[in-house]
Amino acid sequence: MNQSIMIVDDEPAIRESLQGLFEDEMYRVSTAPSGEEAVARFRKQSVDCVLLDIWMPGIDGLETMLRLHQMDPSLPIIIMSGHATIDTAVRATRQGAFDFVEKPLSSDKLLILVRNALEKRKLQRENSDLKQNIQQQSRHELLGNSPIIASVRTLIQQVAITETPVLILGEHGTGKAVAARMLHLQSQRKASPFVELNLASIPENQLDSELFGHEKGAFPGALHAQHGRFESAHGGTLFFDEMGDMSLSTQAKVLRAMHERRIQRLGNPNRIPANVRIIGATSFEPEKMLKNGQLREDFYYRLNVITLQIPTLRERMEDLPLLIETLASEQANQLGGEAICFDAQAIERMQRYGWPGNIRELRNYIERCHILHAGQCIQADGMPPLDMSIPTPIQEKKPAPSPHALQHTFSDARENFERQYLLHHLNKNEWNISHTAAEIGMERSQLHRKIKSFSLIQPEKQP
Numbered sequence: 001m002n003q004s005i006m007i008v009d010d011e012p013a014i015r016e017s018l019q020g021l022f023e024d025e026m027y028r029v030s031t032a033p034s035g036e037e038a039v040a041r042f043r044k045q046s047v048d049c050v051l052l053d054i055w056m057p058g059i060d061g062l063e064t065m066l067r068l069h070q071m072d073p074s075l076p077i078i079i080m081s082g083h084a085t086i087d088t089a090v091r092a093t094r095q096g097a098f099d100f101v102e103k104p105l106s107s108d109k110l111l112i113l114v115r116n117a118l119e120k121r122k123l124q125r126e127n128s129d130l131k132q133n134i135q136q137q138s139r140h141e142l143l144g145n146s147p148i149i150a151s152v153r154t155l156i157q158q159v160a161i162t163e164t165p166v167l168i169l170g171e172h173g174t175g176k177a178v179a180a181r182m183l184h185l186q187s188q189r190k191a192s193p194f195v196e197l198n199l200a201s202i203p204e205n206q207l208d209s210e211l212f213g214h215e216k217g218a219f220p221g222a223l224h225a226q227h228g229r230f231e232s233a234h235g236g237t238l239f240f241d242e243m244g245d246m247s248l249s250t251q252a253k254v255l256r257a258m259h260e261r262r263i264q265r266l267g268n269p270n271r272i273p274a275n276v277r278i279i280g281a282t283s284f285e286p287e288k289m290l291k292n293g294q295l296r297e298d299f300y301y302r303l304n305v306i307t308l309q310i311p312t313l314r315e316r317m318e319d320l321p322l323l324i325e326t327l328a329s330e331q332a333n334q335l336g337g338e339a340i341c342f343d344a345q346a347i348e349r350m351q352r353y354g355w356p357g358n359i360r361e362l363r364n365y366i367e368r369c370h371i372l373h374a375g376q377c378i379q380a381d382g383m384p385p386l387d388m389s390i391p392t393p394i395q396e397k398k399p400a401p402s403p404h405a406l407q408h409t410f411s412d413a414r415e416n417f418e419r420q421y422l423l424h425h426l427n428k429n430e431w432n433i434s435h436t437a438a439e440i441g442m443e444r445s446q447l448h449r450k451i452k453s454f455s456l457i458q459p460e461k462q463p
Contacts, residue, residue, distance in 0.1 A: 218267025
């Protein structure tokens with residue numbers, strides 16, 4: 001598509017002359033007679049470059065430039081003036097103008113300036129895309145060289161090329177969404193949409209509309225028709241994160257959609273094609289959800305054709321140095337400054353920590369370190385604190401557990417750990433749900449459900 005230019009000048013002859021000049025060079029050209037109209041048009045349809053007169057009725061060129069840059073900071077703007085002074089030119093460039101030209105305008109000079117401005121914008125976008133790709137590397141790939149994570153990647157490769165539904169299990173922050181995206185990107189559907197839906201964040205009374213869409217007037221407040229996530233993902237992949245938050249009735253509707261590859265919008269009797277691959281994920285144990293009546297058996301068995309178990313960070317501590325290096329580079333690209341590093345003692349200390357929030361908690365910790373120590377190699381005694389009271393995979397030798405303790409199932413042991421872990425952080429934050437959820441990398445709604453499922457009770461405050 002041809003690049004676009006907006007010409008903003010209160011003189012019609014100049015607008016018409018410049019429009020003809022740039023249309024002859026195959027640019028798409030729009031015009032505006034005032035700063036106010038230029039801002040209004042840009043809000044509806046952005047452009048690649050703006051030629052802007054500095055002296056106009058209403059808001060002047062400098063104020064117009066400020067408002068345009070608030071919407072697009074990298075937009076190249078060339079200021080034009082018939083009453084230029086050195087001070088005006090300096091002020092314009094300091095405030096973000098790409099260049100400043102005097103009237104009467106030279107066609108050749110303007111064409112060169114616009115060409116240079118557009119080339120610079122193109123390079124900025126390419127650089128931004130490159131940084132974003134680096135930043136998202138760890139978000140779109142399960143990084144690590146440990147055997148356990150390598151086996152997960154191998155299974156993803158084998159399963160991705162099929163059309164089979166997949167169930168992904170793992171603790172919060174382990175990378176279930178990353179695994180889902182890897183399945184999509186390695187599948188035959190990779191050129192079609194990947195649509196993610198975090199069910200924990202959607203109120204139950206809005207979920208059917210969010211999934212299947214609705215027609216105008218389908219319910220109070222439905223002021224216009226809306227596509228659902230199934231329609232948006234047509235031909236691609238639909239990922240349900242925390243599928244246990246889906247009601248039993250909605251599970252039945254999703255199951256029907258999986259069988260028929262068609263859905264029905266709310267308020268519309270017709271059925272619409274919806275060819276999607278379903279991937280579900282949960283941090284809970286499906287067997288317990290079945291037992292507690294949170295999960296339909298037919299829905300579970302249809303989804304659980306292939307199960308991916310994502311390991312915790314505690315189970316692959318040998319990957320920690322690589323993860324730290326990657327996340328440190330990501331933060332440097334995102335926040336600016338040189339990447340941080342850690343000395344051997346600091347990394348050893350981090351390997352003795354339990355990382356209950358897994359990769360998400362590690363990413364947050366690296367971000368905190370970058371903000372406080374950008375460009376530095378952090379030593380153990382200068383590290384931001386870690387809560388070393390949390391159980392860790394590498395600890396000093398302790399007495400072996402009693403035979404009675406070992407009679408419990410793994411499920412019981414993990415449940416007991418979760419209960420103690422949540423109590424520890426809730427008490428630490430004086431049962432402030434928002435602070436606790438942010439600290440451990442968990443959604444507030446998810447924390448509320450955990451508190452309820454474990455029957456945790458806030459201790460009474462001492463008078």
